[in-house]
Every structure is written in C-alpha cells, then in structure tokens.
Amino acid sequence: MEEGGVNVIDLTQADESFVKELEALGADELRECIQCGKCGATCPMALAGLEFFIKRIVHAANLGLRDILLEDSSVWGCQSCNRCVEICPMDIKPYEVIQAIRRAAMKVESCPANTYEGLRNLYRFGHAVYPKGYEERRKKVGLPDKPPTVISNDEMRKKFQEILRNTILEEIAPFPLD
Amino acid sequence: MPKIGVYVCHCGENIAGAVNIEEVMNYAKTLPDVVLVKNYLFMCSDPGQDIIKQDIKEGKVDRVVVAACTPRTHEPIFRDALESAGLNRYFLEMANIRDQDSWAHWHDKSGATEKAKRLIRSAVAKVTFAEPLEDRYGDMEKSVMVIGGGVAGMFAALDLANMGLKVYLVERQPSIGGMMIKLDKTFPTMDCSACILTPKMVEVAQHPNIELINYAEVDAVKGYVGNFEITVKKKARYIDWDKCTGCGVCTQICPARVPNEYNYNMDQRRAAYIEFPQAVPKKAVIDRPNCLYFKSMEKTGKPACQICEKGIPPKGIQGCPADAIKFDDKDEYINLKVGSVIITTGYKVMDKSHFKEYSPHSKDVVTAMEFERILSATGPTEGELKRPSDGTKPKTIAMISCVGSRDERYHSYCSKVCCMYMLKHARILKEKYPDIKLYLFFIDVRTAGKDFEEFYVYTRELGVKVIRGGRVSSVDVKPNGKLRVRGFDVDLCSPVELEADMVVLATAIEPATGTEELGRLFAATCGREGFLREVHTKLYPVETASKGVFLAGCVQGPKDIPESIAQSRAAASAAAALVIPGKIKFEAIIAEVDREKCSSCGVCVPLCPYGAIKLQEYKGKEKAYIEPALCAGCGVCASACPSMAITFHGFTTEQILAQIDALAEA
Numbered sequence: 010m011e012e013g014g015v016n017v018i019d020l021t022q023a024d025e026s027f028v029k030e031l032e033a034l035g036a037d038e039l040r041e042c043i044q045c046g047k048c049g050a051t052c053p054m055a056l057a058g059l060e061f062f063i064k065r066i067v068h069a070a071n072l073g074l075r076d077i078l079l080e081d082s083s084v085w086g087c088q089s090c091n092r093c094v095e096i097c098p099m100d101i102k103p104y105e106v107i108q109a110i111r112r113a114a115m116k117v118e119s120c121p122a123n124t125y126e127g128l129r130n131l132y133r134f135g136h137a138v139y140p141k142g143y144e145e146r147r148k149k150v151g152l153p154d155k156p157p158t159v160i161s162n163d164e165m166r167k168k169f170q171e172i173l174r175n176t177i178l179e180e181i182a183p184f185p186l187d
Numbered sequence: 188m189p190k191i192g193v194y195v196c197h198c199g200e201n202i203a204g205a206v207n208i209e210e211v212m213n214y215a216k217t218l219p220d221v222v223l224v225k226n227y228l229f230m231c232s233d234p235g236q237d238i239i240k241q242d243i244k245e246g247k248v249d250r251v252v253v254a255a256c257t258p259r260t261h262e263p264i265f266r267d268a269l270e271s272a273g274l275n276r277y278f279l280e281m282a283n284i285r286d287q288d289s290w291a292h293w294h295d296k297s298g299a300t301e302k303a304k305r306l307i308r309s310a311v312a313k314v315t316f317a318e319p320l321e322d323r324y325g326d327m328e329k330s331v332m333v334i335g336g337g338v339a340g341m342f343a344a345l346d347l348a349n350m351g352l353k354v355y356l357v358e359r360q361p362s363i364g365g366m367m368i369k370l371d372k373t374f375p376t377m378d379c380s381a382c383i384l385t386p387k388m389v390e391v392a393q394h395p396n397i398e399l400i401n402y403a404e405v406d407a408v409k410g411y412v413g414n415f416e417i418t419v420k421k422k423a424r425y426i427d428w429d430k431c432t433g434c435g436v437c438t439q440i441c442p443a444r445v446p447n448e449y450n451y452n453m454d455q456r457r458a459a460y461i462e463f464p465q466a467v468p469k470k471a472v473i474d475r476p477n478c479l480y481f482k483s484m485e486k487t488g489k490p491a492c493q494i495c496e497k498g499i500p501p502k503g504i505q506g507c508p509a510d511a512i513k514f515d516d517k518d519e520y521i522n523l524k525v526g527s528v529i530i531t532t533g534y535k536v537m538d539k540s541h542f543k544e545y546s547p548h549s550k551d552v553v554t555a556m557e558f559e560r561i562l563s564a565t566g567p568t569e570g571e572l573k574r575p576s577d578g579t580k581p582k583t584i585a586m587i588s589c590v591g592s593r594d595e596r597y598h599s600y601c602s603k604v605c606c607m608y609m610l611k612h613a614r615i616l617k618e619k620y621p622d623i624k625l626y627l628f629f630i631d632v633r634t635a636g637k638d639f640e641e642f643y644v645y646t647r648e649l650g651v652k653v654i655r656g657g658r659v660s661s662v663d664v665k666p667n668g669k670l671r672v673r674g675f676d677v678d679l680c681s682p683v684e685l686e687a688d689m690v691v692l693a694t695a696i697e698p699a700t701g702t703e704e705l706g707r708l709f710a711a712t713c714g715r716e717g718f719l720r721e722v723h724t725k726l727y728p729v730e731t732a733s734k735g736v737f738l739a740g741c742v743q744g745p746k747d748i749p750e751s752i753a754q755s756r757a758a759a760s761a762a763a764a765l766v767i768p769g770k771i772k773f774e775a776i777i778a779e780v781d782r783e784k785c786s787s788c789g790v791c792v793p794l795c796p797y798g799a800i801k802l803q804e805y806k807g808k809e810k811a812y813i814e815p816a817l818c819a820g821c822g823v824c825a826s827a828c829p830s831m832a833i834t835f836h837g838f839t840t841e842q843i844l845a846q847i848d849a850l851a852e853a
Contacts, residue, residue, distance in 0.1 A: 016681060016682070017673075017681070017682045017683065017684050018676070018679060018681045018682070018683045018684075019683070019684055019685065020626060020652070020654075020683050020684065020685035021583070021684075021685045021686045023652065023685075025622075025624070025650060028650065040647050040648045040649075040650065041644055041647060041648060042647075043632075043643070043644065043647070044653075044655060044678045060680075064678065065678060065679060065680060068676075068678040068679055069679060071647075071652070072652055072679075099644075
C-alpha cells in the first residue's frame with residue numbers, strides 16, 4: 010500500500026472470495042453497480058464530508074478490497090437512513106452492502122471499540138445506547154425509571170438474550186454471553 | 188421586360204423575428220421590374236408554393252425571387268414549383284435572408300431588415316439576366332463495382348446482385364471476409380463470427396450476378412458517374428485458380444516459412460498458402476517475395492525449389508495433385524465499365540509499437556485484435572488461452588481502453604467498438620474460465636447501442652473488475668516476467684496497480700493502408716483523420732464528394748458490424764437508385780467554353796478539380812473543352828479564364844456583375 014509516501018491501492022490483493030462473502034451476507038446485487046454516483050449525491054455521510062462514502066465503499070466491495078474495507082471505520086458511520094436504497098437506479102440496495110461489510114467485519118472482530126460496547130449493551134439491556142444515569146432524569150419528568158422494554162422486564166430480557174444466543178452472536182461476541 | 192415576383196418567407200419566427208417583413212416588402216415593390224411582392228408564413232409549404240405557381244400560371248410573373256432560407260436545402264423544391272407551373276426551372280433566385288441575415292443578426296432588427304433589402308435587391312438584379320437552362324441526361328452503365336470484400340462490401344454486393352445488377356466485387360486479399368472473419372465472437376449476441384459470416388461468403392461467391400475479383404486492386408479510374416472505366420490489377424497468384432482445388436497440399440509441403448499476417452505474425456504460414464481455413468474462394472497463392480523458387484531465380488537464375496509443383500520424389504512426397512502451380516503467372520490488368528462504385532475498404536488496427544509506456548516489446552502485451560486471434564479456434568493457439576511468452580495460462584489479465592483513441596497525439600476520435608469488445612473478451616474468458624481475474628481499465632464505459640448496456644451489466648455480474656477514469660499510465664515488465672500495471676481508479680479516488688500475466692491493448696481503429704490513395708483515384712475526399720468523408724453526416728451519409736461513388740463501413744469511420752451492414756445496404760440502395768433508371772441527370776449549372784474566344788492558354792485544365800477540361804482540336808487549334816458530365820459547376824475555370832471565354836451557366840458574368848452592383852448600391 011505505502012510506497013514512497015504515496016498511497017497506491019494494489020489491486021492484486023483484491024479478493025474475489027470477499028465479494029462472494031458479501032453477496033452471501035446480503036449484498037446479492039452488488040456486482041450490478043455501474044458507479045453512477047447517485048447514492049453518493051444523497052448520502053448524508055458524503056454530504057457531511059466523509060471521504061470514504063457509499064459510492065466508493067460499493068466500488069471497493071466490488072473489487073474485493075477486504076483489508077481496506079475492514080480497516081476503515083466508514084461503514085460504521087452509516088446512519089441507516091436508506092436514502093441510497095430508495096434512489097439507486099440499479100436497485101443494488103447500497104445499504105445492504107454496508108450491512109454485509111459490517112457483518113463480515115464482526116466475524117473477524119474488525120470493528121471500532123464502541124461497536125462492541127453497543128453490542129454488549131444490546132445484549133445486556135436490550136438497548137444499544139444506554140447512557141448512565143438516565144433513570145434520574147426520567148423520574149424528574151414523571152416517567153418510570155426504566156422504559157417499558159425488556160430492560161424493565163427480567164423475564165422478557167432473558168428470552169431476548171436467549172434469542173440472541175441462538176444467532177451468530179454466540180460465535181462472534183467478544184464478551185461472555187451470560 | 189421580365190416580370191419579377193418576390194416572395195418573402197417568414198420561416199415562422201426564424202426570419203420574421205428579426206426582419207421587418209412589411210418594410211422589406213414595401214421596399215421590394217420599388218425595385219426595377221418587380222411586378223408583385225407577396226409573403227407567407229412558410230413559403231416552402233404546399234400552400235406557399237401554390238402562391239408562386241398560381242402567379243406564374245396566371246401570367247403575372249415570369250421570374251421568381253424567393254427570399255427565404257438556403258438554396259442548399261430548398262432550391263430544388265422551388266425549382267420544381269416553377270417547372271410544374273410551366274416556367275423554366277432556372278428562372279429562380281433565392282435571397283438567403285435567414286442563415287445569412289436573421290440568424291446572424293438576431294439582436295439587430297433594423298440592421299437585419301436593411302440587409303434583407305440588399306440581399307433581395309441583389310437577387311432581383313441577378314434574376315433579371317437569368318437564361319433558360321435545360322438539365323441534360325446521359326447513359327448509365329447498369330453495373331456497380333464494390334471495392335473491399337469485408338462484411339460491408341459483401342452485403343452491398345448481395346443487395347445489388349439481388350436487384351438484378353451486375354456487381355464486380357474487388358478484394359485485395361486472396362479471400363473475402365475482411366476483418367469480421369478474424370473475430371472470435373461478436374457482441375452483443377455472442378454469435379460465432381465465422382459461423383454467421385461464412386454462409387454469406389459462400390452466397391457472394393456463388394451469386395450469378397456477382398463477379399468476385401480476389402487478390403486484386405483498383406489501379407486506375409477514368410470516366411465519371413454512369414460511365415466509370417476502371418482498371419483492376421489482378422495480382423499474379425502463381426497458382427492457376429481454374430485448376431486449384433484448395434486441397435492444401437502445397438501449403439503443407441512448401442518449405443519457406445513466413446510470419447502469418449492473418450494471425451498478426453503470432454504463428455507462421457508457408458510461402459504457398461491459403462489465407463485461412465474458411466477462405467472463399469478456397470484457393471492457394473504463392474507469396475513471391477518469400478518463395479524460394481523466385482528468390483533463387485532472381486539470385487542465380489536457377490530454381491532452388493519447386494517442391495510445391497514436383498514434390499520430393501525420393502521421399503515419395505507428391506507435388507500439387509491438380510497441376511496448378513504456375514511460376515510464369517503474371518499480374519493481369521482488366522478493364523471494367525460500371526455506372527457506380529461503392530468503397531468498403533474498412534480499417535486496420537493500430538500497432539502496439541507506438542506505446543512505449545506499455546512495454547510493447549513484451550510478447551505478453553498484445554493488441555485486442557491479436558487477442559481476438561488468440562481466442563479464435565483458427566488462431567495461433569487454436570483457441571487455447573496461452574501467454575505468448577511461455578505458453579502458460581494467464582490468471583490475471585488487464586485490458587486497457589482508448590489506446591491511441593481519444594488521444595491528440597494519435598487519433599482524437601473515439602474508436603467506438605473497443606468498450607464493447609473489451610467487455611466481450613471479458614465475457615468469453617469469464618464464461619470459459621470463471622476463476623480468471625480480469626481488470627478492465629476504461630476512461631468512460633461507452634455502451635451506446637441496442638442491448639449494449641445490458642451486456643455491460645451482465646459482464647459485471649460475472650465478476651469482471653471495471654476501473655474507470657483509468658487510462659493506464661504504465662505497464663512494466665517485472666523481473667519475474669509479470670507485468671505491473673499502474674492506473675488511476677476514479678471511483679476509489681486513488682492510484683492503483685496490479686500484477687498481470689497479460690495485458691490487452693484496445694488500440695485504435697484507423698483507416699486501412701491506401702485509403703487516401705484509393706479515394707483520390709475516385710476524387711473522393713478524406714477527412715482530417717484519413718477516413719473517407721461523407722457529403723453530409725446526417726443527410727447524405729453514404730455519398731462521397733464524387734458523384735456516383737458511395738461508401739460504407741469503417742472506411743468512413745469506426746463502427747460496429749450492425750452499423751457497417753446498415754450503412755452498406757443503404758449505400759447499395761443509393762447506388763441502385765442511381766443506376767437502375769439507366770439514365771443520369773446532369774445539372775444545367777455547368778461551365779461552357781466559347782471556343783472562338785479561347786486563346787488556347789490551357790490555364791483552366793489543371794485548375795479543374797474534377798478533371799473535366801481537356802484541350803481538343805478545333806479549327807486546327809487546341810482549344811479547351813469541358814465535358815458536361817464531369818463538370819460539377821464549381822466555377823473555378825470561369826473565374827480564371829483570362830479571355831473570359833468560359834461561360835458559367837446560371838452564374839454568368841453579366842449576372843454576377845449585376846448582383847455586385849446591386850449589393851454595392853447605397
């Protein structure tokens with residue numbers, strides 16, 4: 010990659026099996042992308058100035074650039090707004106490509122640390138985002154200290170965790186599923 | 188006194204939007220000999236023409252000025268109107284107050300109005316002196332020569348022959364088939380090229396109305412539309428084609444091995460050879476410069492080899508079983524008379540040697556046409572994919588588009604077919620070898636054509652990697668023999684590189700060798716890039732500057748097979764429309780010499796671009812004579828004649844001077 014200070018992407022490292030893996034993980038229309046760029050013109054992350062945005066991500070996925078995609082954290086910045094899916098003229102569902110890359114990244118534990126925190130929270134509390142001390146604030150405005158979700162119902166929480174243990178999470182979770 | 192009618196056209200808003208029609212009409216009424224002035228929204232429409240016709244029939248006018256658009260497109264219409272009303276068709280003058288006035292001075296309404304007045308004044312002055320002229324007719328030879336036996340030439344020949352016309356099909360190579368026969372498959376249908384073409388080749392060869400003249404070139408051309416006299420040089424074949432059965436014995440026993448141009452020198456043929464297995468006619472020729480018999484005869488006067496003729500008796504090897512070898516064969520010149528000509532001499536592909544940045548010295552860097560032969564079952568590897576350098580099967584291939592095209596150093600144009608044939612190559616390879624890695628470097632992917640975009644998307648689905656914005660900057664041979672390819676991927680927004688086993692260059696389509704020379708023989712001109720030029724890109728796409736000479740296929744510019752065939756059939760139709768009536772109309776607007784006035788200086792003779800003027804004896808002296816059928820009415824001779832002995836009908840000196848005076852008037 011690094012050569013004389015200039016970044017050159019070595020296409021020889023491109024891995025067709027990665028393309029196949031992404032297809033199997035839900036990006037099954039990936040190869041039909043003709044790089045028209047319409048998704049990039051609507052993606053909030055691209056509009057916010059993120060350099061490695063949806064159009065480039067899809068192209069890199071098509072080339073099978075596994076390392077680049079897994080090392081870069083851009084896919085985790087996706088806001089899941091689904092505008093790209095609605096707008097894509099080739100119907101490749103770009104968001105599904107993002108999701109597939111996230112799934113692939115999870116398998117090899119190549120995600121940003123806060124991703125795991127969110128996952129752990131999801132498993133433990135049923136909420137990916139679980140800010141501490143919120144119970145007090147809820148009480149102040151007259152709400153019960155916990156929302157009416159699995160977090161306030163131990164029986165349902167256990168069932169929910171049981172469901173998660175039956176998913177791929179059982180294999181890949183980097184924390185104990187107790 | 189002439190009775191001149193002036194008809195002012197609004198051309199919708201095109202003229203009326205800038206020119207004050209009423210003011211112009213009032214002015215025209217004041218001009219000498221103008222008896223009436225009328226206007227109409229669209230003078231060229233049927234009701235518009237009827238106004239003119241009615242006035243002529245009622246005897247109100249006998250000269251017509253139409254102030255409208257350009258005579259280039261509309262003069263014939265108004266001439267016909269005059270003629271149908273019983274007036275000589277040349278009593279018409281057009282004042283171009285649209286293209287040369289309203290359009291040009293759209294924002295200066297009063298200036299445009301003044302200019303319209305002047306243009307009309309000048310047209311009125313000229314038509315005052317108009318003389319009645321008659322169109323003439325000449326005989327038409329009811330036959331057509333098609334030059335070039337590729338797919339375009341073959342289809343043109345077949346259409347003409349099926350209309351009952353005699354066709355001479357002249358082909359430079361020993362076999363017809365052209366470039367298409369060399370292709371493995373054709374996009375977007377993936378038909379086997381040879382499979383769909385060979386039946387047509389046979390049909391051409393067997394058609395009773397087609398005379399196939401292979402291994403021959405046009406040597407000289409005389410005459411003109413309707414009566415071309417063409418000398419064709421049939422190259423010596425050194426094998427008697429009347430006897431040759433195409434058995435191929437000579438091509439196997441000939442000891443002289445020569446690079447095989449049919450396969451772009453990637454294998455060898457013999458000096459006695461049949462061009463390719465499906466050749467039509469399937470006849471052998473001897474390539475004289477490489478034949479050992481001729482080489483030794485030239486050096487020592489004694490034959491060193493006659494194996495093709497006599498075999499090698501001690502080894503029990505027999506020579507030509509048909510007794511067809513003919514070492515004393517000579518070039519033959521035949522003269523043919525035809526009414527029209529269609530040029531379909533095709534193209535050649537650019538050689539890789541120009542592109543030093545792509546390591547052309549490497550055997551593993553090939554042009555797309557060479558790659559086509561590598562893929563073909565009749566090619567140097569019999570269709571097996573092999574690296575030319577070591578015969579191994581390549582695992583990674585890079586293909587580069589626009590090599591020599593869209594490049595001001597070579598050809599500024601787009602070669603049009605490369606994007607699609609690169610995708611075709613990729614598809615052939617991926618369908619045969621699913622694990623092969625293919626990288627296609629495009630500037631843009633241009634897939635305009637029926638079913639082309641679908642072909643592109645399908646090819647992508649096969650896993651072909653498309654790199655855009657990516658004309659490769661360099662291909663270098665690495666110490667391990669592999670090729671390092673460097674480019675830029677605009678979609679990744681990054682420089683990229685890869686290691687390939689082979690690199691295929693989509694080199695530009697360029698005019699075939701001798702295109703310009705052939706065009707010159709027929710007075711058909713070439714464009715800047717060396718392709719033969721059509722008269723008008725949209726309206727006259729198969730006509731050349733030379734009357735009766737048509738063109739089709741890649742000789743006019745890069746195009747794919749469907750387009751070549753469509754154009755060739757259009758050319759056949761245009762040639763047939765010209766030839767079938769048996770008569771040809773010559774315009775009356777031509778130059779004529781008054782031989783009493785001619786001083787015999789001869790200055791006009793070399794000036795004529797159409798070769799229409801020659802010196803002929805008249806009353807014991809050499810005087811200029813202009814062949815009416817050849818004169819195209821350009822006027823060069825009339826303006827150059829120092830004795831003013833040449834009358835340019837329709838533009839006489841009297842008319843031109845009157846026109847200039849009228850324009851110059853305050």
